[in-house]
Amino acid sequence: MTPKPLIRKANYYETDQMGIIHHSNYIRWFEEARVDFMEQAGFGYEKAVQAGLDIALVGLSCEYRSMVRFGDTVEIKVYITELKNARMSVSYEIKDVKTGDLRTTGETKHCFFDSKKKRPVPLKKVLPELYELFESMKNKD
Amino acid sequence: MTPKPLIRKANYYETDQMGIIHHSNYIRWFEEARVDFMEQAGFGYEKAVQAGLDIALVGLSCEYRSMVRFGDTVEIKVYITELKNARMSVSYEIKDVKTGDLRTTGETKHCFFDSKKKRPVPLKKVLPELYELFESMKNKD
Amino acid sequence: MTPKPLIRKANYYETDQMGIIHHSNYIRWFEEARVDFMEQAGFGYEKAVQAGLDIALVGLSCEYRSMVRFGDTVEIKVYITELKNARMSVSYEIKDVKTGDLRTTGETKHCFFDSKKKRPVPLKKVLPELYELFESMKNKD
Amino acid sequence: MTPKPLIRKANYYETDQMGIIHHSNYIRWFEEARVDFMEQAGFGYEKAVQAGLDIALVGLSCEYRSMVRFGDTVEIKVYITELKNARMSVSYEIKDVKTGDLRTTGETKHCFFDSKKKRPVPLKKVLPELYELFESMKNKD
Numbered sequence: 077m078t079p080k081p082l083i084r085k086a087n088y089y090e091t092d093q094m095g096i097i098h099h100s101n102y103i104r105w106f107e108e109a110r111v112d113f114m115e116q117a118g119f120g121y122e123k124a125v126q127a128g129l130d131i132a133l134v135g136l137s138c139e140y141r142s143m144v145r146f147g148d149t150v151e152i153k154v155y156i157t158e159l160k161n162a163r164m165s166v167s168y169e170i171k172d173v174k175t176g177d178l179r180t181t182g183e184t185k186h187c188f189f190d191s192k193k194k195r196p197v198p199l200k201k202v203l204p205e206l207y208e209l210f211e212s213m214k215n216k217d
Numbered sequence: 218m219t220p221k222p223l224i225r226k227a228n229y230y231e232t233d234q235m236g237i238i239h240h241s242n243y244i245r246w247f248e249e250a251r252v253d254f255m256e257q258a259g260f261g262y263e264k265a266v267q268a269g270l271d272i273a274l275v276g277l278s279c280e281y282r283s284m285v286r287f288g289d290t291v292e293i294k295v296y297i298t299e300l301k302n303a304r305m306s307v308s309y310e311i312k313d314v315k316t317g318d319l320r321t322t323g324e325t326k327h328c329f330f331d332s333k334k335k336r337p338v339p340l341k342k343v344l345p346e347l348y349e350l351f352e353s354m355k356n357k358d
Numbered sequence: 359m360t361p362k363p364l365i366r367k368a369n370y371y372e373t374d375q376m377g378i379i380h381h382s383n384y385i386r387w388f389e390e391a392r393v394d395f396m397e398q399a400g401f402g403y404e405k406a407v408q409a410g411l412d413i414a415l416v417g418l419s420c421e422y423r424s425m426v427r428f429g430d431t432v433e434i435k436v437y438i439t440e441l442k443n444a445r446m447s448v449s450y451e452i453k454d455v456k457t458g459d460l461r462t463t464g465e466t467k468h469c470f471f472d473s474k475k476k477r478p479v480p481l482k483k484v485l486p487e488l489y490e491l492f493e494s495m496k497n498k499d
Numbered sequence: 500m501t502p503k504p505l506i507r508k509a510n511y512y513e514t515d516q517m518g519i520i521h522h523s524n525y526i527r528w529f530e531e532a533r534v535d536f537m538e539q540a541g542f543g544y545e546k547a548v549q550a551g552l553d554i555a556l557v558g559l560s561c562e563y564r565s566m567v568r569f570g571d572t573v574e575i576k577v578y579i580t581e582l583k584n585a586r587m588s589v590s591y592e593i594k595d596v597k598t599g600d601l602r603t604t605g606e607t608k609h610c611f612f613d614s615k616k617k618r619p620v621p622l623k624k625v626l627p628e629l630y631e632l633f634e635s636m637k638n639k640d
Contacts, residue, residue, distance in 0.1 A: 087386070087389070087390055087393075088233065088234070088389055088390075088393060088403070089233060089239050089241055089386045089389055089390075091233050091234035092229065092230060092232050092233065092234070093229070093232035093233070093234065093235075093236045093237075093287060094234075094553075095234045096234075098230050099526065099556050099559070100230055100523055100524075100526040100527050100530075101523075103522065103523040103526055104369070104371045104523050107369070107370055107371055107523075108369055108370075108371075111369075111370060120429070121370070121428070121429060122429065130517075133522050133563060134562065134563050135560070135561065135562045135563060136522070136560065136561050137558070137559065137560035137561075138558065138559050138560075139557065139558045140556060140557050140558060146234060146403070147402070147403060147404065228527070228530070228531055228534075229530055229531075229534060229544070230527045230530055230531075235412075240385065240415050240418070241382050241383075241385040241386050241389075242382075244381065244382040244385055245382050245510070245512045248382075248510070248511055248512055249510055249511075249512075252510075252511060261570070262511070262569070262570060263570065271376075274381050274422060275421065275422050276419070276420065276421045276422060277381070277419065277420050278417070278418065278419035278420075279417065279418050279419075280416065280417045281415060281416050281417060287544070288543070288544060288545065370515065370516070371515060371521050371523055373515050373516035374511065374512060374514050374515065374516070375511070375514035375515070375516065375517075375518045375519075375569060376516075377516045378516075380512050382512055428516060
C-alpha cells in the first residue's frame with residue numbers, strides 16, 4: 077500500500093521576516109503528513125491510542141534545500157525507512173507542486189511505547205497487525 | 218497586591234513576512250502574562266489544578282495600536298477588570314519598554330469550571346481564598 | 359459571489375495539554391479562511407500587494423463556544439460584515455463538519471493602507487474594483 | 500568569552516495533548532538561545548543585518564531525551580562546534596534547571612550569505628571581526 081503525498085498550502089502565519097516559511101514549521105508539516113499517512117493506511121491516531129500504543133518521537137533531522145513562501149503549495153511524501161522491534165524511522169520529502177523543486181528533506185525517529193506502563197514495547201508482539209502494515213509500507217528503494 | 222508586569226523579548230520566530238510580530242502571538246503573550254500574574258499572586262496553575270479548578274477561556278479581544286518587531290522588549294500589564302461568581306475578565310496592556318509606546322491592548326474572558334464535573338462553579342464557594350485574592354487584585358481605576 | 363467555507367482538519371501540534379485546540383490557533387484559522395476567501399474572490403494576496411495595498415489587521419475578537427479536538431474537521435465561514443472607506447470588518451464561524459456544532463465565532467477589523475506611504479487609504483478610490491467586489495460579497499443578513 | 504545559558508520557562512501554549520512540550524518548540528528555543536548568544540557576544544542580529552550578512556539555517560537535528568512540561572524552567576547552552584569559511588555548526592543542550600536532567604540536545608547548521616548577492620560568502624573575509632569572535636567562542640572540549 078502506497079499512501080498519497082499530503083498536499084498543503086503554506087500559510088501566511090508560518091512566514092517570518094525573511095519572507096520565507098520559518099524553519100520550525102516544516103517539523104509540524106512532517107507531523108501533519110505522518111498523521112495523514114497513518115490515516116490512509118487505515119491506522120489513525122485514535123486506533124493506536126485505543127490499543128494503548130504511543131509512537132513517541134525521539135529524534136529528528138531536517139535539511140533545508142530551497143525556500144517555501146506564503147501561498148506556495150507543497151506535497152509531502154512520507155516513507156518508512158527503518159522498522160525495528162521497538163522503533164521506526166520515517167523520512168519526508170517536501171516538493172513544490174508547481175515546479176517540482178525539492179524544498180526540504182527530513183527524518184523522524186520513533187519509539188513504540190506502552191502508554192500505560194510508559195516503557196518501550198516490541199510492536200511486532202503488541203500490535204502485529206500494525207507491524208505488518210508498516211512492514212508492507214517500508215520503502216523498498 | 219499588585220503584580221509586576223511581565224518583561225519579554227519578541228522572538229524571531231514570532232515575526233511574519235511584514236517584518237512585524239504576527240498578531241496571533243499577542244494572544245499567547247497574554248497567556249504568558251496571565252500565568253506569571255497568577256504565580257506572583259501565589260496561586261499558580263498547579264495549585265488551581267490540584268484544587269480541581271479550570272479557569273477556562275471563553276472569549277477574547279485584542280486591539281493592535283502599533284507594531285512590535287523582533288528584538289523589541291515589551292512589558293505586559295495584567296488587570297482583573299471584572300469578577301463575578303463563575304466568571305472573570307482580565308485586561309492586558311503591552312508597551313514597548315524603551316519608548317513606553319502602547320502596542321496592544323486586550324481582554325480575555327474566563328469561566329470557573331469544576332474540572333471533574335465539567336461545569337461552571339462559583340469561585341467564591343469552591344475556592345474562597347482565590348476569590349478573595351482576585352478581589353484584592355481587581356483594578357480600582 | 360459567495361465563497362465556499364474553508365474545510366480544515368485540526369492538527370496534533372495545535373492541541374494543548376487540556377486535550378483541545380489551543381485558543382490562539384483559531385486566530386490563525388481565521389487568517390487561513392480569509393486568505394482562501396480572497397483567493398476564491400479572485401483577488402489573492404499577491405494581487406493586493408502588487409496594487410500597493412495592505413489590509414492591516416487592527417483588532418479582533420473571538421468567542422469559544424465548544425471545543426475542537428485533534429482530528430476533528432471544521433468548516434470556517436467568512437463574511438464581510440462592514441465595509442467603509444478605509445476599513446472593513448470580517449466575521450467568522452467555525453463549525454464541526456460532522457456534527458454541525460458551532461465551535462467558535464469571531465471578528466477581525468481591518469484598515470486599508472497604502473503600503474508605501476504607510477497611511478490609511480480609501481479603498482473605493484484606490485482600488486474601486488476590489489471595493490465593488492467586497493461590496494457584492496457583504497453579508498446581507 | 501563564554502556566554503551564559505539562556506534561562507527560559509516552558510509556556511502553556513507550547514504543550515500538546517500528551518501533556519508535554521510539543522517537539523517543534525525546542526527548535527524555536529534553539530533559535531532563542533542562538534539569538535541571545537549572539538547578543539551576549541556583542542554581535543546581535545541587527546549588526547549582522549547592517550553588515551549585509553545572513554546566517555542562513557540549512558539543516559538541523561534534535562534528540563529528545565526526556566520531557567519538558569508546562570511550568571518547568573530550562574537552561575539552554577549554546578556551543579559553536581564547527582567554524583568553516585562559509586559555514587558553521589552550533590550545538591545546544593537543554594537541561595531542567597531544578598533537577599539538572601538533560602532534556603534535549605540538538606544541532607543547527609548555518610551558511611554565511613551575502614544578503615544582497617544571495618550567495619555564500621567566506622565570513623573570514625567579509626566580517627573578520629565576527630569570524631574571530633566565533634573562533635574564540637568555539638567549544639574547546
